[in-house]
Amino acid sequence: MPFSKIIGSGSALPSNIVSNDVLSQQLAAKGIETSDEWIVSRTGIKQRYIAADDVKTSDLAFEAAQKAIADSGIDAAEIDLIILATSTPDYIFPSTACLVQSKLGIAGAAAFDVQAVCSGFVYALTTADSYIRAGNAKCALVIGAETFSRIIDWNDRGTCVLFGDGAGAFVLKASDEPGILATQLNADGSLHTILHTAGGVQHGQVVGDPFLRMDGQAVFKTAVTSLEASALSVCAKAGIAPETIDWFVPHQANVRIINSLGRKLGLDEDRIVVTVDKHANTSAASVPLAFDAARKDGRIQAGQKVLLQGVGGGFTWGSVLVQI
Known part of the structure; x- marks a missing residue:
């Protein structure tokens, strides 16, 4: 393959x-x-x-x-x-x-x-x-x-x-050269109410609540626990130790979640890409925006291993481990 x-x-x-x-x-x-x-x-x-x-x-x-x-x-x-x-x-x-x-x-x-x-x-x-x-x-x-x-x-x-x-x-x-080394995706639909936008269109009218609603505490706890397990799983699939990752590019939702994950994975702050201060939470755009910023400023370089992670409504989460 x-x-x-x-x-x-x-x-x-x-x-x-x-x-x-x-x-x-x-x-x-x-x-x-x-x-x-x-x-x-x-x-x-x-x-x-x-x-x-x-x-x-x-x-x-x-x-x-x-x-x-x-x-x-x-x-x-x-x-x-x-x-x-x-x-x-x-x-x-x-x-x-x-x-x-x-x-x-x-x-x-x-x-x-x-x-x-x-x-x-x-x-x-x-x-x-x-x-x-x-x-x-x-x-x-x-x-x-x-x-x-x-x-x-x-x-x-x-x-x-x-x-x-x-x-x-x-x-x-x-x-033929190594690229994406391993992936890990998960979801738990029973948690759909902690982060959702429940509106829809019916007969030309918006029905339900069209705005984003979130239980912040529940999202925080679920995100940290789920993403730690996902990171360990994807690293195990690739046969590497988490602490050997060169760069961690997490979903940019909250710096507290990011820092908590970094500590659990044994990663120093200087190996974690953070753009939430500039971009806020851009949902599906946050990981590629952060990656591109770190790649273009010279931090992420060829040959390095990078862990990408996302977590969001659904409840969904996942990891991609890639060699640049």
């Missing part, structure tokens, strides 16, 4: 940066009290990027895809698989992956969306790896893209300070 090798990455962020101070002022106008100190102390978040009303999830995904393709040095026509992870698609259907395919000006490649919320990119990456290793694809474009600001209740202080918009993308190619 061939390996699936990451040969390019790219990212995209909206132009509108909203600092904690600005957000605090906006919320104060609604009678909701918060502050930069309150947000940073609980989450590590200092700012987030919010998409303008005319910017769609597919627009951010397309920009990230273009940058990843350029970074890889391939012709877009070589792509024979597109998997896009999102919980905020442009339409009910067609898939946002098909819309990105159209914007790229290519046709024929399989294209579909994956919906696993904040674990979405890890799920999509694992799926693309399986296609390549089975010989069903040779070159895959994997994207995580979100406009989560559209499903946030801006009157709910407990969630509205946490999220932002953005997109990240990888290009994977079949290779």
Whole structure:
């Protein structure tokens, strides 16, 4: 079996940066009290990027895809698989992956969306790896893209300070050299109520609650326990010790979760990529955004082993161990 090798990455962020101070002022106008100190102390978040009303999830995904393709040095026509992870698609259907395919000006490649919320990119990456290793694809474009600001209740202080918009993308190619070494995906649907958006469309009307709702304490406890077990499992599959990982790129939800996981895995803070302070929680986009930032600034280099992790609504979680 061939390996699936990451040969390019790219990212995209909206132009509108909203600092904690600005957000605090906006919320104060609604009678909701918060502050930069309150947000940073609980989450590590200092700012987030919010998409303008005319910017769609597919627009951010397309920009990230273009940058990843350029970074890889391939012709877009070589792509024979597109998997896009999102919980905020442009339409009910067609898939946002098909819309990105159209914007790229290519046709024929399989294209579909994956919906696993904040674990979405890890799920999509694992799926693309399986296609390549089975010989069903040779070159895959994997994207995580979100406009989560559209499903946030801006009157709910407990969630509205946490999220932002953005997109990240990888290009994977079949290779004889080691690439993705092992993957681990899990879910527990009985926990769906601790993080969900329960709205839907029926007969042309929105039914149910269209906003994101979260039990923060339950998510924290479940995330730390699940991700520790997942990391140990994926390392065991690859035959390596967790402490030998060069870089840990976790889902960027909360710096407390990230630091807790790092300690449990025996990883120093200087081997953990943290972008939650700049991006906030961008759901399926958070892992590729963080990876691309660390790769482009020279921290992540060829030959290194990197652990990618996601955790989110469903309840879903998973890990991908990759050699760059």
